[in-house]
Amino acid sequence: MRTTPFYRYEELASFITGLVDNGTLLPGSRVPSLREICERRRTSLSTALQAYRALEDRGVLEARPQSGFYVTASTPISLGLPAMSKPPATATDITISSVVSTLQEYANDARFVPLGSASPSPQLLAASGLDRFLARVARMKGVAYNTYTVPRGDLRLRREIARRALRVGQALSPENIVITCGCTEALTLALKAVARPGDTIAVESPTYFGLLAVLESLRMKALELPTDSETGVDLTALERALAAKAITACVVSSSFNNPLGCTMPEEKKEAIAELLARHRVPLIEDDIFGDIYFGAERPKPFSALDRSGNTLYCSSFSKTLAPGYRVGWIATERHMKRILEMKSASTLCGPALPQAALAEFLATGGYDSHLRRVRRTFRENVDRMMRVVDQSFPRETRISRPAGGFVLWVELPKPLASRALLDEALAKGICFVPGDVFSARQRYANCLRLSCGATWSPRIERALRTLGEMATALARRRTRARR
Amino acid sequence: MRTTPFYRYEELASFITGLVDNGTLLPGSRVPSLREICERRRTSLSTALQAYRALEDRGVLEARPQSGFYVTASTPISLGLPAMSKPPATATDITISSVVSTLQEYANDARFVPLGSASPSPQLLAASGLDRFLARVARMKGVAYNTYTVPRGDLRLRREIARRALRVGQALSPENIVITCGCTEALTLALKAVARPGDTIAVESPTYFGLLAVLESLRMKALELPTDSETGVDLTALERALAAKAITACVVSSSFNNPLGCTMPEEKKEAIAELLARHRVPLIEDDIFGDIYFGAERPKPFSALDRSGNTLYCSSFSKTLAPGYRVGWIATERHMKRILEMKSASTLCGPALPQAALAEFLATGGYDSHLRRVRRTFRENVDRMMRVVDQSFPRETRISRPAGGFVLWVELPKPLASRALLDEALAKGICFVPGDVFSARQRYANCLRLSCGATWSPRIERALRTLGEMATALARRRTRARR
Numbered sequence: 001m002r003t004t005p006f007y008r009y010e011e012l013a014s015f016i017t018g019l020v021d022n023g024t025l026l027p028g029s030r031v032p033s034l035r036e037i038c039e040r041r042r043t044s045l046s047t048a049l050q051a052y053r054a055l056e057d058r059g060v061l062e063a064r065p066q067s068g069f070y071v072t073a074s075t076p077i078s079l080g081l082p083a084m085s086k087p088p089a090t091a092t093d094i095t096i097s098s099v100v101s102t103l104q105e106y107a108n109d110a111r112f113v114p115l116g117s118a119s120p121s122p123q124l125l126a127a128s129g130l131d132r133f134l135a136r137v138a139r140m141k142g143v144a145y146n147t148y149t150v151p152r153g154d155l156r157l158r159r160e161i162a163r164r165a166l167r168v169g170q171a172l173s174p175e176n177i178v179i180t181c182g183c184t185e186a187l188t189l190a191l192k193a194v195a196r197p198g199d200t201i202a203v204e205s206p207t208y209f210g211l212l213a214v215l216e217s218l219r220m221k222a223l224e225l226p227t228d229s230e231t232g233v234d235l236t237a238l239e240r241a242l243a244a245k246a247i248t249a250c251v252v253s254s255s256f257n258n259p260l261g262c263t264m265p266e267e268k269k270e271a272i273a274e275l276l277a278r279h280r281v282p283l284i285e286d287d288i289f290g291d292i293y294f295g296a297e298r299p300k301p302f303s304a305l306d307r308s309g310n311t312l313y314c315s316s317f318s319k320t321l322a323p324g325y326r327v328g329w330i331a332t333e334r335h336m337k338r339i340l341e342m343k344s345a346s347t348l349c350g351p352a353l354p355q356a357a358l359a360e361f362l363a364t365g366g367y368d369s370h371l372r373r374v375r376r377t378f379r380e381n382v383d384r385m386m387r388v389v390d391q392s393f394p395r396e397t398r399i400s401r402p403a404g405g406f407v408l409w410v411e412l413p414k415p416l417a418s419r420a421l422l423d424e425a426l427a428k429g430i431c432f433v434p435g436d437v438f439s440a441r442q443r444y445a446n447c448l449r450l451s452c453g454a455t456w457s458p459r460i461e462r463a464l465r466t467l468g469e470m471a472t473a474l475a476r477r478r479t480r481a482r483r
Numbered sequence: 484m485r486t487t488p489f490y491r492y493e494e495l496a497s498f499i500t501g502l503v504d505n506g507t508l509l510p511g512s513r514v515p516s517l518r519e520i521c522e523r524r525r526t527s528l529s530t531a532l533q534a535y536r537a538l539e540d541r542g543v544l545e546a547r548p549q550s551g552f553y554v555t556a557s558t559p560i561s562l563g564l565p566a567m568s569k570p571p572a573t574a575t576d577i578t579i580s581s582v583v584s585t586l587q588e589y590a591n592d593a594r595f596v597p598l599g600s601a602s603p604s605p606q607l608l609a610a611s612g613l614d615r616f617l618a619r620v621a622r623m624k625g626v627a628y629n630t631y632t633v634p635r636g637d638l639r640l641r642r643e644i645a646r647r648a649l650r651v652g653q654a655l656s657p658e659n660i661v662i663t664c665g666c667t668e669a670l671t672l673a674l675k676a677v678a679r680p681g682d683t684i685a686v687e688s689p690t691y692f693g694l695l696a697v698l699e700s701l702r703m704k705a706l707e708l709p710t711d712s713e714t715g716v717d718l719t720a721l722e723r724a725l726a727a728k729a730i731t732a733c734v735v736s737s738s739f740n741n742p743l744g745c746t747m748p749e750e751k752k753e754a755i756a757e758l759l760a761r762h763r764v765p766l767i768e769d770d771i772f773g774d775i776y777f778g779a780e781r782p783k784p785f786s787a788l789d790r791s792g793n794t795l796y797c798s799s800f801s802k803t804l805a806p807g808y809r810v811g812w813i814a815t816e817r818h819m820k821r822i823l824e825m826k827s828a829s830t831l832c833g834p835a836l837p838q839a840a841l842a843e844f845l846a847t848g849g850y851d852s853h854l855r856r857v858r859r860t861f862r863e864n865v866d867r868m869m870r871v872v873d874q875s876f877p878r879e880t881r882i883s884r885p886a887g888g889f890v891l892w893v894e895l896p897k898p899l900a901s902r903a904l905l906d907e908a909l910a911k912g913i914c915f916v917p918g919d920v921f922s923a924r925q926r927y928a929n930c931l932r933l934s935c936g937a938t939w940s941p942r943i944e945r946a947l948r949t950l951g952e953m954a955t956a957l958a959r960r961r962t963r964a965r966r
Binding site for chain 2: 097098100101104105108117119122123125126130131132134135136138139142143144145146147148149150151181182184185188192196197210213214216217218219318322323324325326327337340341342344345346347348349350351352353354357
């Protein structure tokens with residue numbers, strides 16, 4: 001399927017898709033006829049037809065005989081939403097690393113159907129042409145760049161990042177950005193800069209297992225906050241923890257947390273930023289999925305809403321462009337000195353050429369069209385996966401409604417354990433991440449995370465249906481055993 | 484100056500240089516005449532002449548009129564050797580990071596004469612052609628490699644590393660190697676794997692300031708061991724610390740420690756490895772300079788001498804090939820599980836393409852000829868720098884006699900402070916690293932480290948002479964002030 005936006009029909013298709021995305025054209029409504037659209041957009045009938053057919057192929061429009069084209073009426077998902085999580089309000093030590101290590105081996109194993117690792121298909125990212133930039137800088141600048149970079153990293157790349165940040169309301173100077181080895185190093189540096197071993201860090205629940213592994217490696221404790229699958233952490237619980245002076249820092253997703261895919265309303269973000277600033281508890285935000293929004297606009301990160309300077313912003317290019325390049329960044333003014341010290345003592349600096357290649361690629365402006373393309377694909381993947389899960393999993397299953405990102409959170413009816421399902425799934429060559437690793441207390445044993453990062457295929461659809469059948473059979477065996 | 488080894492005269496020059504290096508041709512001795520060498524090596528007179536002239540240019544040979552070519556008779560260095568260091572036998576907390584951060588800014592500033600950063604001239608490394616391999620893998624494998632690697636890193640690279648390790652007696656399986664972001668990450672992971680915050684780690688004294696910064700960031704204490712400028716750490720002091728159960732781990736250079744450039748005799752290494760194994764105190768060895776030996780043979784790392792599995796081996800390609808690529812590694816069997824957990828929680832994995840490029844480059848075998856070339860250059864640089872220091876610094880100055888690597892340790896007559904010298908030097912555009920950062924207790928205030936990694940030039944020679952004059956003038960002012 002060609003998705004190059006330079007074709008005229010693609011421009012038109014994007015235009016229509018935009019109207020659907022921002023709600024101008026509602027599901028089930030009739031779209032302008034071919035003749036109308038030709039007049040309004042000054043395009044030829046053949047281009048318009050090609051655009052409508054492409055949208056039909058992609059499931060955005062449907063043709064009704066004698067009537068014209070309609071926005072596909074999404075059948076509502078019948079499965080319920082996960083309820084607000086209810087972790088206990090006490091801190092806990094973490095022992096998750098060895099479990100996470102084992103999972104990563106499966107997740108990276110190409111023999112499994114890739115529902116495990118939250119990593120986009122390399123093919124999906126290929127169209128950016130980033131590697132051609134790397135090949136060029138290696139040839140042109142290889143000699144000059146074969147040296148340690150300054151600890152902050154490539155200045156041109158930091159400028160490009162600052163330029164893009166401005167669009168979402170972040171006023172960053174390149175001096176306040178440090179390039180890191182992915183978002184993992186960014187989170188590690190942020191935590192090392194503001195907290196000490198033994199300190200307690202507030203996190204979402206469920207939260208990204210990689211963050212828990214980072215906390216464990218730094219010997220910090222986690223306090224899991226109740227988290228709603230649509231609107232994120234519970235403000236009251238956070239207030240209570242702050243009032244009790246129970247936490248040293250708070251790590252939250254800026255948008256589309258992993259695994260729930262939820263995003264907080266802007267007012268809630270402002271309230272949280274204000275609350276943490278008032279208590280002088282640093283807010284570490286993880287915005288790695290921020291560019292993959294399904295709505296009309298990119299949600300603002302906390303640092304764009306917080307004027308107090310209390311926020312340490314972490315992100316990377318790993319989910320949208322270049323997981324293989326390992327380029328992330330951290331932005332902070334207040335904690336820059338400590339961050340630089342920690343960076344020097346952690347990895348000294350990052351490799352120079354991948355940073356230079358990224359800087360050149362960003363400077364061309366090609367990242368925006370690339371982002372539009374991957375955003376659409378992830379949205380389609382998530383949508384398809386939700387529908388297949390809806391059709392194949394037990395009726396009492398609950399699933400998240402991601403507002404962005406590319407993971408889906410599935411809550412199986414209790415007492416179904418996702419570990420039991422995983423054992424059966426691995427035997428059939430299917431991989432996913434069991435829910436217990438998303439909690440410092442191994443909660444969510446009945447949940448699982450599915451990655452929608454891989455290019456959609458019949459193999460993936462089959463694997464999902466198989467999973468659903470296995471879950472249904474397991475549920476039935478449990479029910480019979482109970483009787 | 485062309486140094487490509489594919490020219491016949493270069494082959495001959497390498498041959499002669501080898502004879503000088505391994506002591507077959509002694510300093511001051513006559514080398515075979517042009518006619519003799521032509522017969523023995525079956526080469527043309529013009530090739531032989533070109534080779535001898537190149538060696539003359541490089542200071543290896545000197546032509547004596549009417550008499551022929553001689554191995555350059557090295558005038559002995561008149562300055563004394565630094566004495567064994569005598570740090571107190573107690574552990575200390577470290578607060579060095581902010582000083583190190585500031586120094587790194589100077590060290591990376593291209594406006595200064597580069598005597599600060601222990602980084603080779605990019606031009607010196609260019610001849611390897613590594614960047615062409617990166618350009619090629621980016622073009623050929625960019626799509627497939629744009630994904631998270633397994634936590635251990637590129638398998639082909641690990642195989643190449645294991646293959647090379649075998650030559651120095653290390654029996655490594657690729658499964659026991661983890662690719663890291665330079666040696667800094669390797670040291671960080673090793674320390675995190677075997678020690679906890681608050682623990683005491685035995686180190687050389689003076690030792691690499693980056694190691695001290697790592698210890699500080701991990702909130703570990705340092706116990707500095709007395710260290711001889713030719714034979715390394717004092718065995719008795721280490722025995723005493725072990726008997727007192729005062730240390731959790733020991734970090735030592737395998738060879739050519741930074742800043743002394745010393746290397747331990749093999750029996751001493753065996754004794755240290757045995758001692759640490761007996762006390763079950765892990766030995767973390769830093770072999771980053773190991774390939775830059777000036778003698779006939781590469782010294783063996785501890786892990787090649789230790790059969791107990793108590794050693795964690797750290798190294799990287801940063802000093803010999805690719806500081807800009809940030810590729811190091813750690814090798815251990817016993818601690819692999821912990822290392823992998825710490826790796827995942829620190830940077831997840833490294834960038835894929837630079838690792839793939841290195842693997843392809845190593846597979847061609849070109850690294851060996853590259854190493855011969857850089858080894859020779861560093862040796863020449865160190866030798867020249869020792870001679871200029873010998874001629875220009877105060878008579879009571881002591882200097883190290885590096886057996887490898889490319890840094891020189893200079894001990895100024897007390898009470899001369901290298902910080903005072905640094906202030907004056909920076910004003911004249913000259914950079915070096917003051918001695919106090921090589922100790923957790925800020926000892927060595929009268930010392931400095933000079934990097935010999937830059938291509939030799941009149942500018943460097945002038946800067947060194949200026950430094951010597953400034954030190955002499957400072958010493959005179961001190962003496963007068965004392966009277």
